[in-house]
Amino acid sequence: MRLIATTLLILLLLPAVSSAKEFRILKAISAPGKVPAGAETVQSIIPVDRQIIDKTVRAVVGSWNSSDLQKHLGDDFYDKERLGDNIQQFIPRDAKLSVLSIQGQQTLQQYEEDGKRVSRVSVVVQTQVEFNDPQNGYQRFPGTTELVFKVKQRL
Amino acid sequence: MRYILLIALLVLAFPMTSEVYAQAASGKVTVESLTSEKTTLEAEIRRIMDGPQLEGEDLNAEIKRKGDATRSYRQRLDTVNTRLAELKKKRDAAKKKSSAPDKPVINSTGKTFVAPKKGEYDPKDYSFHGRGAGPVDHPKDLTTGDKADVPADDKDTQWVSTPGGKPSRVTQNPNDRGWWVDSKGRHKTSYWLRKRTDCAPCKELVFYFNDTMSNLMITRSMLAEKKRNKKRAMEAFREDLKDATKWSKEGQSNGSGMLTGQALQVGFALAEYEEAYDGVLDAYRKEIKSLEKTAKDLAAQIAECEKQCKDDDGRTTGITTGWGGGFAGSTGKTSVSRLPFDWNGPYSTKCNPCRKLAEALNGLPEKAYDEMRKLSSAERRLITFRALAAYHNAGSNVDLNNPLFDLDDIDPDYFKDYSTAKEIEEGVKKVEADIAKYKARLKKIADYFKQVMGMLRGCEKKYCPDQDQRVGYLIPGGTCLPAGGMEAQNCSYELEQVVTVIGTNAFDAQEIERIPAMVNGTDSTTPTTPTTTPSTPTTPTTPTVPTTPTTPTTPTTPVDPTPPPATPLIVTATGVVSFAHTVGGSSCPQSAGSISISSNNGNPLTVSGVSVSGTLSTRLNTTTNGNSSATPSITVQFNCSSAANGTFTGTITGTVTDTVTNETSTFSINASGTVTG
Numbered sequence: 020m021r022l023i024a025t026t027l028l029i030l031l032l033l034p035a036v037s038s039a040k041e042f043r044i045l046k047a048i049s050a051p052g053k054v055p056a057g058a059e060t061v062q063s064i065i066p067v068d069r070q071i072i073d074k075t076v077r078a079v080v081g082s083w084n085s086s087d088l089q090k091h092l093g094d095d096f097y098d099k100e101r102l103g104d105n106i107q108q109f110i111p112r113d114a115k116l117s118v119l120s121i122q123g124q125q126t127l128q129q130y131e132e133d134g135k136r137v138s139r140v141s142v143v144v145q146t147q148v149e150f151n152d153p154q155n156g157y158q159r160f161p162g163t164t165e166l167v168f169k170v171k172q173r174l
Numbered sequence: 175m176r177y178i179l180l181i182a183l184l185v186l187a188f189p190m191t192s193e194v195y196a197q198a199a200s201g202k203v204t205v206e207s208l209t210s211e212k213t214t215l216e217a218e219i220r221r222i223m224d225g226p227q228l229e230g231e232d233l234n235a236e237i238k239r240k241g242d243a244t245r246s247y248r249q250r251l252d253t254v255n256t257r258l259a260e261l262k263k264k265r266d267a268a269k270k271k272s273s274a275p276d277k278p279v280i281n282s283t284g285k286t287f288v289a290p291k292k293g294e295y296d297p298k299d300y301s302f303h304g305r306g307a308g309p310v311d312h313p314k315d316l317t318t319g320d321k322a323d324v325p326a327d328d329k330d331t332q333w334v335s336t337p338g339g340k341p342s343r344v345t346q347n348p349n350d351r352g353w354w355v356d357s358k359g360r361h362k363t364s365y366w367l368r369k370r371t372d373c374a375p376c377k378e379l380v381f382y383f384n385d386t387m388s389n390l391m392i393t394r395s396m397l398a399e400k401k402r403n404k405k406r407a408m409e410a411f412r413e414d415l416k417d418a419t420k421w422s423k424e425g426q427s428n429g430s431g432m433l434t435g436q437a438l439q440v441g442f443a444l445a446e447y448e449e450a451y452d453g454v455l456d457a458y459r460k461e462i463k464s465l466e467k468t469a470k471d472l473a474a475q476i477a478e479c480e481k482q483c484k485d486d487d488g489r490t491t492g493i494t495t496g497w498g499g500g501f502a503g504s505t506g507k508t509s510v511s512r513l514p515f516d517w518n519g520p521y522s523t524k525c526n527p528c529r530k531l532a533e534a535l536n537g538l539p540e541k542a543y544d545e546m547r548k549l550s551s552a553e554r555r556l557i558t559f560r561a562l563a564a565y566h567n568a569g570s571n572v573d574l575n576n577p578l579f580d581l582d583d584i585d586p587d588y589f590k591d592y593s594t595a596k597e598i599e600e601g602v603k604k605v606e607a608d609i610a611k612y613k614a615r616l617k618k619i620a621d622y623f624k625q626v627m628g629m630l631r632g633c634e635k636k637y638c639p640d641q642d643q644r645v646g647y648l649i650p651g652g653t654c655l656p657a658g659g660m661e662a663q664n665c666s667y668e669l670e671q672v673v674t675v676i677g678t679n680a681f682d683a684q685e686i687e688r689i690p691a692m693v694n695g696t697d698s699t700t701p702t703t704p705t706t707t708p709s710t711p712t713t714p715t716t717p718t719v720p721t722t723p724t725t726p727t728t729p730t731t732p733v734d735p736t737p738p739p740a741t742p743l744i745v746t747a748t749g750v751v752s753f754a755h756t757v758g759g760s761s762c763p764q765s766a767g768s769i770s771i772s773s774n775n776g777n778p779l780t781v782s783g784v785s786v787s788g789t790l791s792t793r794l795n796t797t798t799n800g801n802s803s804a805t806p807s808i809t810v811q812f813n814c815s816s817a818a819n820g821t822f823t824g825t826i827t828g829t830v831t832d833t834v835t836n837e838t839s840t841f842s843i844n845a846s847g848t849v850t851g
Contacts, residue, residue, distance in 0.1 A: 091669050098683040101683040102686065173665070
């Protein structure tokens with residue numbers, strides 16, 4: 020019985036790899052969340068244009084390993100300063116992050132504040148860190164990550 | 175009658191004196207009268223300087239005595255020379271005016287410069303605007319003497335007509351040397367053709383960039399000219415020295431020794447002059463370096479700033495400064511090394527009551543730049559004063575028309591009142607006072623910056639304690655690129671968080687730390703991307719939870735400096751390999767399942783090197799089907815080679831080759847089975 024429970028638990032923790040045929044992404048369901056004081060919730064969510072998100076993702080990924088990265092990150096981004104420091108310290112200067120594919124996008128939350136529509140958008144992106152190591156040759160570290168953006172659009 | 179006769183006699187006896195009196199009475203001074211006076215003065219100075227050494231007088235005493243004796247004559251000579259130069263200039267100008275053609279002919283082919291039509295150019299683009307300017311065709315045969323000085327194919331160079339139809343050279347090349355030589359061999363300064371931007375936030379930066387480049391061109395030109403003049407002056411000095419040495423030798427040979435002092439005096443003057451002039455040249459070089467650094471900083475800032483104005487294709491709509499923005503070690507912040515305070519703006523605050531303070535900070539660089547421009551101009555003026563002083567101290571008469579003092583580039587009228595040592599000394603003092611004043615103002619601005627920054631922080635703390643206290647940049651996050659009908663300025667974004675789904679998260683600071691270890695194969699903390707999907711267990715009795723993936727994350731050898739295609743081969747192997755065999759009851763061989771292979775690009779694949787490890791290694795047979803198809807498969811059977819009861823496990827591995835790209839990848843699938851009975 021304990022074995023069954025353990026197995027089920029592990030299966031729950033690994034939803035992405037549990038499918039037999041393909042990688043499946045755990046998609047968040049948009050739901051009302053906390054909004055800042057003074058902000059108004061919207062009747063129905065208007066999804067942020069896919070092109071805007073696509074270009075934004077490419078801009079952010081393109082700025083990785085450059086001094087520009089910090090300006091794309093929100094003030095609440097976890098370990099914001101440390102990320103910049105670590106990239107500078109541990110990543111070779113010629114390393115770049117490339118976008119392999121941009122997958123599902125979803126507007127998770129939306130509200131209006133100061134004449135702007137503020138949306139929280141989730142996008143799943145397949146990326147790859149790549150660089151040439153002098154000893155070990157070409158290196159690549161692929162990964163699939165979910166990026167959450169706060170997008171402000173003037174109404 | 176007797177008196178009349180006496181006066182007539184006196185006039186006849188002293189004709190020159192009467193002429194001078196007549197001139198003095200009429201107040202008219204002519205070039206001829208000044209030339210005459212100059213000759214007299216020079217003769218008198220020469221007479222004193224050639225005078226014998228007094229008894230008991232040493233060399234220094236002799237030089238001092240003769241210097242004192244000639245001082246008043248030399249001062250007068252300075253004045254005469256200055257007046258002469260002024261008069262000559264006026265006379266030349268008048269002559270030129272009377273003979274100037276309506277449309278000036280500027281080259282041997284008779285080609286004329288025609289003023290550009292209205293609307294064809296914007297005079298404000300030229301650094302000498304206000305004096306009238308406009309583009310003209312390239313006068314290829316403009317210089318006949320030194321064509322190499324004016325590269326005809328310089329794409330960044332244009333020729334313009336200035337007032338009076340004079341051609342002038344303008345450039346947009348930041349590495350231009352800043353000068354050219356006209357057909358008469360005269361040194362001329364190239365002007366900086368202003369760059370313009372359509373990107374509104376960057377206009378101020380472009381203004382400062384143009385201003386700096388304009389100063390740079392002038393300073394480069396002045397350095398070249400001063401170097402040439404120094405060479406010319408040194409040659410003249412050496413000639414003098416040669417003569418003086420010759421005379422002193424003659425003096426020694428005839429026993430008088432009286433000219434030795436003059437030789438020494440010329441020698442001293444030469445050394446003094448050279449030293450003074452080297453100081454002047456060094457000052458120019460220093461100024462050039464400083465201006466170049468500022469221009470490069472501004473170019474970097476413009477490149478950064480113009481990213482805000484990218485169009486749909488990612489192109490900037492503004493300018494290329496010629497000095498790109500990508501500098502090693504660039505912080506990406508808008509720091510300007512020459513600003514006298516630690517500028518990292520523009521600044522903004524989220525705290526409404528404090529916004530005015532942030533705005534006050536943002537206005538400071540412009541004020542500082544204004545003072546810096548004035549300071550720079552004063553410093554250049556001081557350099558010229560030093561050159562004047564050096565020239566004067568070296569014993570020459572100051573002649574402002576001397577090419578050495580071609581001061582048009584600084585301020586044509588500024589130096590005309592400075593011809594004597596005293597005047598120059600006063601001028602130096604005045605400029606030094608100006609420099610001190612501008613420096614003090616800059617310090618005041620720097621202090622004010624610190625003060626306002628402190629006030630802003632205090633204000634935020636007081637009025638907005640719950641908000642993020644940090645003073646941020648004007649545009650937090652980024653500005654959306656125009657898309658889907660959305661204007662860039664109407665949309666901004668910031669990345670809030672990044673969650674790992676699978677593989678490497680390049681935005682996770684902790685994971686970044688592990689990358690070097692992963693490269694060297696010493697990291698065992700987290701498995702990286704598996705290229706196969708671990709099998710899913712179907713029977714609860716078999717522990718088929720995926721273990722560590724076996725695929726190496728990086729192809730390490732051989733060292734290949736060429737990156738593979740952007741999209742790497744990712745192979746997916748799916749299927750369940752499991753069996754439950756009853757000895758004597760189940761068929762032999764018994765099917766244990768199949769494995770399906772596919773790739774991310776859909777190319778035909780071949781499977782090779784399939785092997786089984788673990789306790790199932792001798793118990794399973796594998797057969798590959800559909801090689802060279804996009805989805806080959808492997809059939810797995812229990813081969814009944816052993817009837818021993820028990821639970822057996824193992825891993826099936828193999829290599830998959832993309833027949834189009836020849837890329838290879840490996841897969842692995844866990845297998846399990848039980849034998850009973």
